[in-house]
Amino acid sequence: MRPVPDLEALAERCYDAVGDDAAWHAWLSALRDRFRAGSVALIGHDFATGRGEWRLTLGFDPVLAGAYAERWAAENPWLACPDRYVAGRALLGAALVPEHRLVRTAFFADYLRPLGLFHRLAGTVLRRADTVVYLTLHRPPGSAGFEAEDLRALEWLLPHLARAARLHRDLLARWLAGADARLLLDRIPHALFLLDRGLRPVVMNAHAERLVREATALSIQGGRLSATGTAADLALRRTVRAVLDDPRPGASGGVELPLPRRDDPRPIAVRVSRLGARCPFADARDGRLAALVAIDPEPVAADPSTLVARLWGLTPAEARLCCLLAQGLRPAEAAERLGVSRNTVHSQLRQIFAKAGVHRQAELLRRLERVGTLG
Numbered sequence: 001m002r003p004v005p006d007l008e009a010l011a012e013r014c015y016d017a018v019g020d021d022a023a024w025h026a027w028l029s030a031l032r033d034r035f036r037a038g039s040v041a042l043i044g045h046d047f048a049t050g051r052g053e054w055r056l057t058l059g060f061d062p063v064l065a066g067a068y069a070e071r072w073a074a075e076n077p078w079l080a081c082p083d084r085y086v087a088g089r090a091l092l093g094a095a096l097v098p099e100h101r102l103v104r105t106a107f108f109a110d111y112l113r114p115l116g117l118f119h120r121l122a123g124t125v126l127r128r129a130d131t132v133v134y135l136t137l138h139r140p141p142g143s144a145g146f147e148a149e150d151l152r153a154l155e156w157l158l159p160h161l162a163r164a165a166r167l168h169r170d171l172l173a174r175w176l177a178g179a180d181a182r183l184l185l186d187r188i189p190h191a192l193f194l195l196d197r198g199l200r201p202v203v204m205n206a207h208a209e210r211l212v213r214e215a216t217a218l219s220i221q222g223g224r225l226s227a228t229g230t231a232a233d234l235a236l237r238r239t240v241r242a243v244l245d246d247p248r249p250g251a252s253g254g255v256e257l258p259l260p261r262r263d264d265p266r267p268i269a270v271r272v273s274r275l276g277a278r279c280p281f282a283d284a285r286d287g288r289l290a291a292l293v294a295i296d297p298e299p300v301a302a303d304p305s306t307l308v309a310r311l312w313g314l315t316p317a318e319a320r321l322c323c324l325l326a327q328g329l330r331p332a333e334a335a336e337r338l339g340v341s342r343n344t345v346h347s348q349l350r351q352i353f354a355k356a357g358v359h360r361q362a363e364l365l366r367r368l369e370r371v372g373t374l375g
Helices: 005-018 021-034 062-071 106-115 148-176 178-187 204-212 232-246 304-312 316-326 331-338 342-356 361-371
Strands: 040-046 051-058 088-094 119-128 131-139 192-194 201-204 218-219 224-227 253-259 266-274 292-297
Touching: 005 021, 005 148, 021 040, 021 051, 021 131, 021 178, 021 201, 051 062, 088 201, 119 224, 178 192, 192 204, 201 204, 224 232, 232 253, 232 292, 304 316, 304 342, 316 331, 316 342, 316 361, 331 342, 342 361
Parallel strands: none
Antiparallel strands: 040 051, 040 131, 088 119, 119 131, 192 201, 192 292, 218 224, 253 266, 266 292
């Protein structure tokens, strides 16, 4: 089709958004207005596993949107024909699933209808093997459906969006490889690894490089980060993959585990977490990075609270409270020992829970035990 000024302006705005996450949300808003849609989302999907997640959304209930990754991605009837999702192609929902069939599905009754979704227009932005990133626009029941003109307009936009998406996707990798990023990472006082799902280091800071050179607890084997001992190595692999594969969009809390060292009974404390930010145009399975922080407990062996403070970013007072709870004291007893009020202890506990990614004291104690350095 012949481009019209509003489409050309949208194309220019997607190039302007490269490197700016906030600008992508503004672009989605402009796209929604142009197509008179009620809502719009950018979604990653893996046809091989049925996994999918919403990357950027506008106009959706966030609670119901979170249920998509947990269940509905695998039951989405619009995704039943993977071969139809070709990069640069737009699709009308009614062409994939006739509307009289759609309304008889559990997907519509339990998911689409509570969200106020019905008419659908989608376009595949990127595809590699079984993984896709696609854009989907919706209109509510009772409104006019999308038409052939809307289909042609989205297909005109898709090549521009794909080029901007690739630029945006590559920007993080280029920055991480740059000298400025390395200077910042080297200032972190602990060993830091950024790992992909195969445990291949994308970035290591100076402390991490020294740790793998010593090869007492961690080493690089075949290009992959490995732990000393078969059981510990298996635990490390499972932990990294579990953290990266967690389907919850906001699941970035860390998991701790002790890793043994050769010729030393004291383990290294390791925390694995998913990076909070994720490129919205990353491949459905390979886009996330895990941040692994390794802390040698030897410099802080005399004061376990220092290790806990470093591991979770706690204040000294919060770390001392953690250690007292780990020793079996109740919050009221800890308040008396510390010489503070019970309200102060409960306030500190809320901060500790938030930083450690737990909701109850029992969960906190289990995580302290996993560190392997507190008794």
